[in-house]
Amino acid sequence: MMIAEILSVGDELLIGRTVNNNAAFMGKLLAATGIETQWLTSVGDQMERLVSAIETAWNRVDIVLMTGGLGPTHDDITKDALCRFFNVDMTFHPEIVAEMKTRYKAREMEMPKIVNNQGLIPAGAELIRNELGSAFGLIFNRNGKVLIALPGVPFEMERMMVDSVIPFLKRFSGEHTILMKSIRTAGIIESKLVTEFRRLDEVRQLAGVAVLPKLTGVELRLTVSHDSREQAHQIMERAVRITREDIGQWIVAVGDVMLEDVIGAALTHMNMTVSVAESCTGGLVANRLTNTPGSSKYFIGGAVCYSNEIKHSLLNVPAELLNSYGAVSAEVAEAMAEGVRKRMKTDYGVATTGIAGPGGATEKKPVGLAFVAVAGPNGVVSEKVLFNVDRQHNKKRFAQASLNLLWKQLPQKYRTLAQKEVDHEG
C-alpha cells in the first residue's frame, strides 16, 4: 500500500484565517483511491521551514501532495523551495504564458505583467494543466516516489485532483482498497453507545472504528483497508452486520446521511406530512427538515413562536396552560405539537420550547432546559432535554432531540424501509 502526506503551504492556515478544507478534500479522494494518508502538515510562507517540511515528508512517505504557494506574487515560494530541495534550476515555458494571454484576451482583458511569472517552472517537473487558473501543477517522479504540487485555490485544486492527479496516482495504488462507512445513531450518548456495543473489539479486528460525538447524533466510522477489493467489501459487510446486531436500535442509517433524510424517506413511503412549531430552536428544526431535497412532498410548514401571544393565537395553546405551567413545560410543548398539527392539517406535529440562553433562566428553569413533543395519529408524546453549552449549540441539541422523538414515533415498518433505501444509496 502507498503512503501519503498532504503538505499545505500558507500563513493564513497557521493563524486560522483559512480552515484547511483542501486537505480534507484530498484525504478523502486519496482514501477512495486506496492510498493511506498518514500525515497532514501545514507550514507558512517561509523558505527554510518549507524546505525542511518537504524533506521530512519526502523521507517518510511514498506520495507527497502539496497545495498553495504557486501563485505569481512575492509570498508564493513553493516553486523556489522545490528548486532548492531537488537541486534544480527554474526553466521558462513560453507556451504557458502564451496560453494565459489567450485566456485573458477571451475575457476581453489585458494580461497583467505579473502573470509572466507563471511561465517559470522547476526543471524536470511534469506539468498538470489548470483550466481555471494560471498556476499549473507540478509532478516530480523520482526513485519510485512522487511529489505533486497544486495551487491552493480550492476549485482549481479540486478540478485538477479529479481530472489529473487521481488518474495519475491510480497507477501506483493497484488493487488496494480503502472502504469507509458512516453509521449515524440518535438518542444515545457516546459512552453509553460504546458500552452497549459489546462486540466492539471484534469489529475492531475487522475495521478501524472511530466514535464521533456530534450535536446531530453520535457517528461511527468504519474503515477497511485491504489488498483485495472483493475481500474489503466482504469484511466491511461483516463489520456492519455485527454493529447492527449490537446497537441496531440506535442506528438511524448506514451511509453519509442526516436524521432528517431518513425521516423524509419514511414519511414519503407513508405518504404522510409533518409540520413544526418552534420556540427555543427558532426555525432550526424546519431548516433541517427542508435541507432534504424533495421535502416539499411531506413538509407543509412551520411556525416559529417566540412570544406567548403568538403561541396562543397561532397554535391555540390555551392561556391557562401558559400561565400555570409556563411556556417551558411538557404541557405547553405537547399543546404546541397538537396545535400546529391541527393548524397545518398534517399527520405529525413537532414542537420545541426551552431556554437557549444566555438569558431567560428562572430559579426552577435553568438555561439548557427544553421540552420537545410530537403529536401524531396515535396521540402526543414529549421529552425533557437538559443540555447547556451556549445558545447556538443548545439550539442544535434541542432540534436534534425533537427530530429523534419524531423518528421514534414513526412505525417500525416504514423506518426499516427508509433505512434500507438510504443504506442502498450510501
Add this chain to the structure above:
Amino acid sequence: MMIAEILSVGDELLIGRTVNNNAAFMGKLLAATGIETQWLTSVGDQMERLVSAIETAWNRVDIVLMTGGLGPTHDDITKDALCRFFNVDMTFHPEIVAEMKTRYKAREMEMPKIVNNQGLIPAGAELIRNELGSAFGLIFNRNGKVLIALPGVPFEMERMMVDSVIPFLKRFSGEHTILMKSIRTAGIIESKLVTEFRRLDEVRQLAGVAVLPKLTGVELRLTVSHDSREQAHQIMERAVRITREDIGQWIVAVGDVMLEDVIGAALTHMNMTVSVAESCTGGLVANRLTNTPGSSKYFIGGAVCYSNEIKHSLLNVPAELLNSYGAVSAEVAEAMAEGVRKRMKTDYGVATTGIAGPGGATEKKPVGLAFVAVAGPNGVVSEKVLFNVDRQHNKKRFAQASLNLLWKQLPQKYRTLAQKEVDHEG
C-alpha cells in the same frame, strides 16, 4: 516571541471525514495572544507515529497544543502516548470520576462504567477543567517548554482554550501583539469590492489583508503583528480608517459579528419588532435572527410556509396572486412580507420565496431563482436573487439576501448606532 505547533490526533482528519476547524480556532487565538504558530500537524490514532509527532513538535517549538484522543474508548491513545514520551506512569484521580458521577446525576442519567477511564491521568500533568465533557485537559510544563492536550470535541476544546489555556499562555507571550479585525460587508461581490477598494495596497503596507467571500457576505480580515502593543493598535486603527473611507458603504460591521447581530442591535435601539415568512429558506432566516442572544426582545415569530394553501391561510396571500404570478414571484414575496407583518403585529415583516432545488424548476423559473421582500412602516420592497450552487448553499444565499434587504430598510440613524455599538464590542 514564543513559537507554537498545533498537533491534531485522529484518523478522521486524515481520511477527510472531519475538517480541522479546531486547528484554525486555536491558531486564531494563539495569534491573538501574540504567539506565532509555525506548524500544524495531523496524525492518526497510531501509537508510534503519534509519539514521533510529539517528539518532533517538542523539539522544534516552545508550545505544543494537542487536540483529540483523550476520550475513554480504545482508539483514544493520546494519554498513553504522553506517558511514553514523558516516561511517566498513569495515576488515578478519583475526584474526576466523582465529579462525572455528579454531573450524570444532574442530567438524570447513570454514568457508564467506561467513564471511569477518564480518571486515569499521566503522572505530573496539571489538569485543565472541562465543564462540558469528561476529558480533562493536561499541561506538561518542563524546561521552559509547554505541552497542552485538549479533547477534540470542538465546543469542549473551545471553552477550555478561552477559559484556561489562553490565560495560562499569556504568561509566556509577553508584549508581542498580533491583532486581527474582521470587517463584514453585505450586498457586494468580492471582485467588485476589491476594485472599489482603491487604497488596498496602502492598507497592505500596514496589515495582512485576506478577502474571504462567504455566503454570509464578503469578509475582510486585517492582521497586524508588532512588538509594541500600543503601536499595533495604532497601525490597526489606521488600516481600518482607510478601509472605511474606501468601502464604508458596504461595511455592515467591524468586528466578529453577523448581519443578524447588527440588525438586532438596531431594532433594539428602535424599540421595534420583526417577523418572518419563509418558503424556500425553510426556517433559516428565523434561525439566524434567533441566533443572536436577546433576540426575543424584537423577534416575535416566523412562519415557514411551504405549501400554497398555508401561504394563503396563514399569511393571507391572495389565491389570485398565487395563481397568476406563481408562488415564486415578487408579488407573492411582498404579499407574504405584508401578511406576516400583519399576522404577527410586528413593525417589519421579512419574506422569502424561491426554488432551492434540485427539483421544482419550470421553463421560466430556474433553480436558484428567489424573491425576498421586506414590509415595514414605509411600505414594502422586494428584490430578485439568482444564485445556484446546491440546495443548502442556495438557502443560505437567499437568507442572506433577505437579511441584507431588511438591514437596508432600517433608518440610517439606527444603523449607525448599531454599528458603533458592535464596533465597540469587537
